[in-house]
Amino acid sequence: MSYLNPLRLVFAGDFQADVSTVNNDVRIYDNTTFEDRFQELFVNAYPAGNPDIIYNGYWNPVGSGAFRIINSTVRGVYYQDGSSATTPINGDHSVGLYINGSNNRVGAKLVDLDPQWQSSSEIWGLTIRLSDSNGKDLLVGQFEPAPFRDLWLNRQQGNIADWDQPASAAFQSVLTHLQWATDLSQYRFLQELKEVTEAFQGENGMLSIMINTFAYKRDPKVNRFSLGRLVGAIGPYVPNEPHSVVIGRRMVPKILPNQNPLRHKINFFNGTVDQPSSSIFLDLGNALPFTIENENQNNEYIEMCDLGRLRLAVLCPQNETYPAEGDQVTKDHNFILLGNEIVYQYDQDPDWLNRTAGIWSTKIPEAYYPLVFNQPLALIQMIDNSNGTVLIRESENGLLVRADNFVNRVEPGNTIDVTLFAAQYGQPLPHANVIMSLATPEQEAGMPVDSKDHPLAPIPYTNIPAEAVIFPSSLTTHNQGKAILNIKTTDPNNPRGYIDGQIYQIIYLLDRQPSNQQHILDGAILLLFNTYQVPEQPTWLEHIQPIFQQYANLYPIMSKKLVDLSNYESVKTHRAILDLAFSLAPSDPNYMPVGRDLSDPKRTTILKWLRQKNSDGTYTLAYGSPSQQIVSPCKMTVPDQPISRSADKNISSPTRNYKNFK
Template identity: 40%
Template sequence: MSFLNRIRLAFAGTFQADVSTVNNDVRHFDNATFKSSFQELPEDNSANGWWNPMGSGAFRLLDCRVTGVWYDDGSFTDDPTKDPVVGMLIGGSNDRTSGKMVDLDPQYQVVTMLWGLDVRLTDDEGATSFRGRYQPNAMRDGWPYRNLNAKGDAASSATFQSVLEGVSWDEGSAKTSRFLRELRATTTGDRLSIRMATFGFCDKPSDARYTLGTVVGSIGPYLPGEPSSFVLGRRFTPAANPFMSWNGITFFSGLVDEKSGTLFLDLSNALPIVDEMGSPHDIGRLSVGILRDPTLPEKTAVSPDTFEELVEIPYREAGEKGQAPWVSRTGGVFAVTLTPDQVALIKDHPIALVSRGPVTPGAPGVGPESCLDVVAMRESEGGLLVCAEPEVHRIDGAGETSATLYAARYGAPLGGAALQLTQSGRVQAQQVAPGDDPNAPTAEIPDYGWPEDALSFSSSVETSPEGKAELRITTRPPGNPRKYLDGQIYVITYQCSGQTKAVFPFFEAIALHVRDAFEVPADPTWSDIEPIFTQYANLYPLMSKRIVNLSSPSDVKLHASILKLAFSLPITDPNYMPVTRDLSEPKRQMIVKWLEKVERGGDAVLDAAAGAQPAAPARAQARAQVKAQAKARDAAQAEAGASTTGGSRPRFPGKFTSTTGGSRLK
């Protein structure tokens, strides 16, 4: 049942996404036309390096507090005197660097993933109750218009659902916390389920919340056979708008637990808000119930004969003065207990949200201006849900990968379903770019999605009795169609036979980065390495200006050992290089092979490339240079601020004040 379980905790607080925005513009990947101004903040009408060129790629959870816990019997507490977990911190590692937020590609930035993120439950003194490593999964249900009083990134929201792997527990904590005892007894395989919803992000360098946003989350048990990145349950979809219903509700998921007779709705990313804290936009009374007439569409009036109301959803509750919005206090999860008759009815009837609103003109018996209780959002037609996992694939040249497709009807596995697969095809000059820019990059914007014959897969598959089907995809090298970018991006959409695309979020698809073929040279030289390193030096000025300049032969030689370590780490490690995760395995092997050669003493091409720069500096000079660089980094970090949660030191805006150890989120 994933995090939609009677046993769950809710948390809320702040996240930091210190992403580098130089690589948001695909044209910045062209070494031949790259300008130094692309590493600077916007100025006048020039976008330059966009809003955060000095970003580190870090993703952090900051001052996130447990706001409440639910038990297996359905009871709840937000009182820390009744369960010490309430008020504890949900944060990152205290002995590793931060996690990293990574897009698949500059031309496909809608499947962002978190890599190397540790998640811990701790008290204010840092004692850990449990910890686990967040399994990288792509964000889902991206919504660009959630905050009605903002635009761009500030208006957007999304969900990150995954599992925490390798979970370890503190034996003593369970003795004092009923919640931890029940959670540990219920979960399986050293895993926990987690979902985070992010919104209210600030991308203005002059703002005190620069690179910060609001996060609400839920953590619950993981049960065998569950998908890790989505809820295999009930799916709610807007009727026509690609992002939201007539009154502003977007895609969300629910689940019915027949054993406990509980309906869960994940509304963490579903309802419109009016500020960065998640204060709700008032869309009137909102209730949930069962459509006795399964044919009723959105914006149609309901009656006791056609709709069985269960309960009103208290999404507008603000509680006592100064208390956080409902979405923060609950993690956005709403649960209601069903009667046995309702459990039976809901097995083959759609669930719907109902609110006061105008009826669709022409509805029988009402005038065009009538305002009644109408369907605000309902389950997809026939209760169908189709989803794929994993959503993102990285493949080197000629290779093979597979994805599992799941199909369900009203939350139950749907066997024998015919699923159709379609390749999206060529997309011309796709680029998310500001408007008129006198200093715009001059590189040609490439097309993606071609050549289409680089992919081979079946156009249809049938689900097993368990509602699953395996899609096998084989690839061939695309032949460098994007020139200055390695490989090509491909997209495969899926649907049940007869379904419409309208029931899927705009970017619900399988995305692949198929890299170009490459053969590791027998004796790689700086000439082989330079184009790759120069590109990363351009795209990550934080590294090239403050740590190691990858475009400088002498600087690379000085730091060869630490670079070799970073390029030798597993892709899931937070210190993996490159942070973009877009380097093919053969090219990574070439870089490591070359760095090992440099460690042994040499590369004549490297020394020649250094030109007038000193060859290998004397030992004392080398030590002095390293110390000077470390001093400069420390000074920069001290100026930016330091984390109070342990571990890596985040780059905060000067006005940001941590509340860790201070006041709790009410």
């Protein structure tokens, strides 16, 4: 019972991602080779790909990191009895409610785990509010920090302006600490949602939420700079389900040899079978390509690309083999249709994506129930009433394994548990063997652009030393199809030199599951910090300035608007506000640093320095002597063996594929 549920609301609108882009290139993290121009906007950047571009700090060097939901409203509500409404009706004014962020604190933050893993940007500190036209809150919840998934690089088709972002991705999470208005008598949907939530979980329940983001503008010359479109859904959450992923029916595009694995004609997407309502639900919100032909409009209506007449079907085996993507198939021989045509085309329903968030459902005829639970589903591109082509189909043998809490920041010596969920044709898969392996060392990650003006620092390798992460090579799921991947860690010993810690990607697959059935960015991702000893007496020159200098370089908005972290006197003047920001919980949007990339011992050192007092009660803020300021050459770990690479760099580096999506 995730948001893919008979009981759900859908919303649509805009989002703002005012991210800083100075940290797009890992080489900029090196304090010793940093140049002032890295805090400036790119030069000669049109058209994109111009060899004379001077990239500097890319397209938004003074970004604040803020993530905001704006101009968003409820576009449809779907009730438990199967009925729905897309306009306010008697007894329910839920349609038209505003979806807002917090009104009593700063906006949420969108941050990367690391410059060498920009493929799972996370939303931190987001409040979701449903309010009426008078600003009265009817439902408030806290968005549990979550990264995006199912990145798709080429979703936007057609006429794409320079520096438009053609990629899209989806954020799935839960809303916690729910606050309901005392009087919901005019909001039938919210009443039903509250009753179901409390019936399953009591008063401290949670809700499931999905946010799909796309059509983002990176051109600082256009009115919609830093804005994009979103559609989403909110529905019930049932205990023991994952928070950030749907474990159901997984549709997998066919990846051809030498094909960029993040570029498809249709993207990975999920579905579920809801047994109480005898229905199938598909989430196409991040699955179908679109185009924006009129750039003078506000992108309210997204025109879905015409993929023909689409029908959901159950595939039938021929000689124990099911049809593959691209195969020509015939009704009742190769497939059995389920439900009516999916009407997504702009000329038939221009508001389809906004009104449905891309969620489509149909009842399952009782006679087909055994087929649905034992044979793969597919979308058929109909040629006529009886024949068609398999556009995309469910994973081989209906197999699926995905991690829930897959992005983690870890102190050396600590252990992290990542929960894996396995299923077959949507049902929990017990006693399944899950195979784990560490990704190969990668150097291209975090170097998004090769240019004549690139930073001078060397590029570190990721995933080394391998012995710093210890995990089993295989696991067996228990009766509910779950397994816990226990990852032990040790000190990686500063393998990247000028940037703290190391990035590790642990890849998982079900035994005998082909690797091309998994999204290339699926895995357990760790930022493992270096060991750091908290000094007895921290000083500015030896301990604080090297840390603060890096943040001053990476986030120029701080020095321009608040405090120059590279300057002792400026830091001294703003001691109190820095103490507050560094002492907040990471989930607080005011937490510092915005990137959540500071190890606990270093944060403890900073707070210790900010809080130490003299005997007269004044703050010490020890400066230290110039002899303590050490600037040493960068030393990095390199692999013992040379790394073989594909001729196609876009395939060899999943992180490079990200292409500044944030």
